[in-house]
Amino acid sequence: MNANQLINSKSIYLQQHAHNPVEWYPWSKEALDKAKLENKPILVSIGYSACHWCHVMERESFEDLEVAKLMNAQFICIKIDREERPDLDNIYIEAVQVMGLQGGWPLNVFLLPNQKPFYGGTYFTKDQWIKVLSGVARAFSQEYKELVKSAEGFGQSIERSIIDKYGLKKRNTGFLPENARELARKLAKGFDPEWGGMKRVPKFPMPTIWSKKTWVKRFVLPWKKWVWEVFMIT
Structure with a gap:
């Protein structure tokens, strides 16, 4: 069987799906642009190598030619390794929870x-998945305006600031360098010097989090903004 777009992925989990008949894409500009160009809904499916039900769903549905044909015809399908992209995983877990559903893995978001x-x-299950795919495809084709309204509502809830979300109040307290140093000291106490990562279980290997470039992009820059908000609120 021919490989899909996951074949060059560094993630072991994504490599496991590289020979599915589903035309999986990694999270990429190419996939997102393709969805806009073809005006198709996007299916984001998130999992990880040690996830039992992720492999069950792959065996029952993602390796099935009938299911793959429906997915390929109606959706742009994106596979994400939650251990490689915890940022995207957090966003879509929250999105599902905002919808009033329970999050977990495999996580499938439209x-x-x-x-x-x-x-x-x-x-x-396979039968349930076929019904979901068919229902979503039909709604996208026939009830698009209603989907847009729903998406806007969920988006507004997800995008609320920390202050609005938790009912916090601003105060006019200046930011001090010592505040940042104290936060760093407290954070460092949670590092695991022997095994790496944080002192907690279960441990999920997330090597990209600790690379210098990724750390600055995903943590230091957003952290600066977050620190400013924290010391401006009571």
């Missing part, structure tokens, strides 16, 4: 071509 989520869920 997005409009503009990447706004409108429906999701976790594990589905």
